[in-house]
Amino acid sequence: MTPDRIPVLVGAGEIVHRPAEPGLAREPADLMAEALRRADADAGAKAGSNLLASLDSLDIVNSVSWPYHDVPAALVAHLGQRPARLVYGPVGGESPVRYIHEAANRIARGESQVSAVVGGESTHAVAAAQKAGITLPWTTPDPNWSRTRGRDFLHPLAVRLGVADPVTVYPFYENAIEAHWGQTPAEGQAESAALWSAFSEVAARNPAAWLGRATSAAEIATPSGRNRPIAFPYNKLMVANPMVNQGAAILLTSLARAREVGIAEDRLVYLWAGAAAVEPRDYLNRDHYHGAHAQNAVLDACAGFAAAEEAAFETCELYSCFPCVPKMAARRLGLAAGAVPTTTGGLTFFGAPLNNYMTHAAAAMIRALRARPGTAALLYGQGEFVTKHHAVVLASRPPREHRLPQDYSVQAEADGRRGPVPEFVEAATGEATIETHTVLHDRDGQPHHGVVILRTADGRRTLARVPATDAATIALLKRPDRTPIGTTGPLRTAADGVLEWQAA
Template sequence: MGDRTPVLIGAGQFTYRGDPGVSPSPTALLKIAAERAAEDAGIGAKGLAGIDGLAVVGFTIDAPGSKRGMIPHSTNPPANLAARIGAAPRWSVYSEMGGNTPQYLINTLAERIARGETDLALAVGCEFLGSATKRATRGLSFDDWKAGEPEDLPPPQRIGDPRPGNTAYEARHGLDRPINIYPLFENALRARDGRSIPDHQRRMGELFSRFSKVAAGNPEAWFPVERSAEELVTVTEKNRMIGFPYPKLLNAIMEVDQSAAVLVASEAKARELGVPESHWVYLHGCADASDLWHPLDRQNFHSSPAMELTGQRAFEMAGIGLSDIDLIDLYSCFPVAVEIGAEALGLSLDDPRGLTVTGGLPYAGGPGNNYVMHSVAVMLQKLRQKPGAYGLITGNGWYLTKQSTGIYSTKRPDRPFERQDPAVLQRQIDALPHPEIVERPSGAAVIETYTVVHKREGPFMAIVVGRDGAGRRFVANTPQDPALLASMETSEQVGRKGTVSHSEDGLNLFIPG
């Protein structure tokens, strides 16, 4: 295989829990994680300055439609970080949005190394909404973040798919954020399986209680607290409903201050730098693909062809099977991401190996697009402690849309690293049949899936995805009737019939029969 085999040589994480008024800037968070990765690899500041590839995960505040523009940050995070660590990488990129991004970047860097285009690369990301939000709401200064941040940097080269995750039609009816969209998948999955609402709530609580137990043992977790299944799903003042069926404690927590970084090198470069082989972890298999892009385009709301196909491809590339896996971290922004991911991979929710190594996004922390960098960093350490074992990681972006998978081990691969062009899987997925969409439905209709969206004061809007008499899919809202909204959380609505109409303001209204 030669010396071009890519290998992960170091990883670092950082969690800041101090005074938000003196919290590290975004660039400082990136730098701390990068330096910790270099320390872990044993290459120090000089080795870190020698990177010739740099990939920075996009900040959440740079997402399309973000309203957090008042929070200052670098106009070119890769260039600013490179200057801070004394590096001059030949290839430097800033990613588009998506929780799949860290694994996607590692897959890309490994491919570049195998091709001889890069020798030593840094993948790094952070989130800072925890302290940034507190500074903004309390009127605290950001002057220390601005100090030393050049304002005239050219825009960075971007990598990834820049398309917004939803259409204007979807957004008009509330399908414009994860907390409103993932519940659609959860309720559809429950109805498909024929579980009662109380039984399904218990199932979600039991699943994520196991995640919280792992977080309790993770020193970098944002909430290192074990919680019972009942605590997670019981609605209280502190655990209010967000989007039915998810109380607050079942939602990813994004307002954190966390960073993580991974160093990837060729075997030749790792030897040149003196990194001990006991520190080496190989990427044995990987794959990237997206499901049909917009939520309304999906074949259904209880499966993910992209999760299934990227999993299959990663195992084929690695030359192993699911039974060979020892450690697992499934993307866990909401319970349904784990439930659908496990089903796509052939895992049971109570698999004795466990489904997370970090504790998951609601408890370890869901730092914007960078969570998977943390799961890779933890996986790296666990695999070093268990030589020859295999670890599986999945990443998910937008609304069960973008999927990336990676399989890791300290064992040296017995074949060259050859990443399949993601377009191969994408052609398969894009060719899948899916329902016709109608934007101006009228007449008899039936609910395919739904959610009830809450404010602090209580429920204020229901979102219904339904089919009209011709089988075409639409999205609509219901009347804002408190009794109706309350009933939609206590009795199954999937399959309920009614009528739908279109108003001049561009909104569809579904009235249950």
Template sequence: MAESRTLNPRTPVVIGVGQSVDRIDSPSYKTWSVSDVAAAAAEAAFENTTRAAAVRSAVGAIGAVRTFEDTGRPSPFGKTANFPRSITRRLNIDPGYALWTKAGGNTPQDMMIEFSQRIYEGEFEVALLCGAEGISTVRNAQAQGKSLDFAENPGGQVEDRGAGLEEIRDVVLSRHGVLGAPISYALAENARRRRLGLSKQDYAARMGRLFEPFARVAAANPYSSWAVPAFSAAALLEPGKSNRWIADPYPLRLVARDQVNQGAAVIVASLAAARAMGIPEENFVYLHGYAKAAEKRLLARPDIGASPTAHATVRAALKGADTTVDDIALFDFYSCFPIAVANVVLDELALKEDDPRGFTVTGGLPFFGGPGNNYSMHGVAEMVGRLRRQPGKKGFVGANGGTLGKYSAGVYSTQPRDWTVQPSSDLQSALDAVPSVTIDERHTGPVTVETYTVVHAKTGPQYAVAIGKNTVGARVIARTPEGDTKAALRVHDTDFLDRRIDVVATGDINVFQVA
């Protein structure tokens, strides 16, 4: 490993991190807009560098993670027309370049890779990467009948890459009622259960054991979005008024919490610029290894309950860092739902549920909070702080987007290391070369169920969705008839895996009955 004085001066280093939270139940609640929340995190990152004035004046680029309200969610009180520039205006800086990312929980780690490379190539010296969500304030104001005005147009240059929803949405899934992450992830979760050959009860127990330590970490984290209890595994699984069913096999406490006001920021600089500004070298954190890739659409995957893309990305990032999972001291895995963690931790890395290192440094999306696409910026920010307190140790951040659809990974350490270019093009080509499953969009005939879920409202089960193979091996999706809540309840009360169902193409969807 190189000494810091022998490194390429273009090597990118993390020099500052910051987080913010504006809890609606706090005496100091400020009713911040999402831009205010992001700016507060950025201010904290400037202070964290120990050379705030110098760093502030040196920022040449900002990258801002796309918010949920710019990803199709309603914005009843208006919104900014240029999120990155609304942040810089609050910071009183005017960098020459601003990027507004696509949607996806992978984007914070993707930005770490992209801006590190661009710094290495000499395009920038210092870049501010940040994001936030303010959903909790919006919902709270609506519930209280209050009116807020968050509309603004700061103007200024921005490279707006668009939401990229065409990369996430699937019209066939949508027509059959797969309209949100809990539903699509529930389908993946039950497909994984089928592969493992577990009963509903045994699989639920595993999900509870996996997430119980996350709740404990979140309960001790001052940046958590709410005063989260340290839930036991049993409390996570027990359905009730405060833990209602969302989509089988998920009660509410196993689902990412989007009602948050949270922000996070990371400042990256060239080694030369960091030294010129007088940043203490013991605060430098290096990105040793990294990779990113995208998965096939859900219905086309050979195994709906797995993401080979995540597996390959993790392996590539560890290889790029010249390390193994045994050498990693700290982890933060994207944890919107249990399978997002289990797919990597248990299925690929073969770690135990009770690994003493734990799998999160924040507390995870259901407990710490799921600030939209920006969660893993919190993961990086928290990881950097912990690694500074454990010099020379390595930390792994895994960021997931879509329904196990994209994965971006990084290995971080204070141990000095030259930046190396680690392209993911060959990785992506190998994944793309795997044959997709044929999809039969309009099918009449028998289907063997590979996975299913039941979608619930507060009043109870509403409808069931099943995915399976027909007699020639093509994949079929179907749902119970509109309004037939009794059928949905029957599916909820049984185990539908490997059932043979009779599907009828009806209009532009496939329908199945439940005897």
């Protein structure tokens, strides 16, 4: 491949904004524009060679914190220029990885010379302004604005039982994987807390992090006033923290253009290849909860690309909205016990700017690769409810075999691994066995109710509630020394028509 078709990541820009008062906060589009300028400066082109001025393709990560009528128009107003290709993407935590991959593909096809990916959120500022009763002087909000949530496409019974948001759905996977791996809940919780503590130490060294303080495993694992239980087994310090004001951008160009504008070779990062696949969107339509076929297919493919280049992943960023995600991915990749698969700090301690965390992760990865000449790394993102998976292999050296442009879908491989999916029913009688479970808590840390995914005697799947008044069954669901998965008990239909389950 000729240098004018070889894509390289050349610039990473980030901003974290902590105004003295809410009224001084910068809106998301402003953060995006500043991140793009910082990415351009980071590239280090020679004087008079402004790559940003030549930007011909820009992907904007879906922004949620402010109800814009037209996000691209707001960004253009703050940036002062409009690229020929300007695209605003859908919701998805994996989306920044996909946009970077697609930008590299466009450069490899000769469709773009200078591309960028950008995102920004000001969730903290919006919440602070609302609390203070301040009207923010930002782009006029759209009164008809809305966004898609899990409750818009998941099963109505899941919505009714309160398990239609990430923080209440990922525990189903967390509890299932621990049981599948032969861990007690206490052992699984200890692993999660140790991993999250290590992530917090990385965040503490990252100047773009929101919390940016090291936190001990004991503090993370122990419920407290600042670490209340949310959905078993997760405490607050184990879940993504969206209350941030952060923006990030990645700038890409061709190798030829990078050399033309004088960017030093040791600042270039190459995208070798990548892979993507999805799970069924409704999590009740999956064959099991102790893993994800799409995740495995994506990680296997990327490991194969690295092996073909005789490279190992010396650095990894494994998506970290909740502990089960990097724990599953690390095991699939065969990472050593105690490995810390982040360069960024994780969505709890670095911060979770909604769909845009992986743009920040790419920025941190670029810095890490520049500091490690000749090495390769994995950038893996996930979206929705263990649903959408996309990963790319990045390196601080060019590949021996150029694979871009690339059809990166491994969907057929993921689907081919899928087992039979049990029929889902809302009504059932008799005995049923726990497939996985969680317990939802009030803001005061007390159990509100439990939710169990069950298998009936004839193998069908159903969803049932455990009322907080059933203290014995709630205690069983939260028992630290033995998983309740596999426990059988009777079903009954409550007065409101919802199934309830009780330990036998």
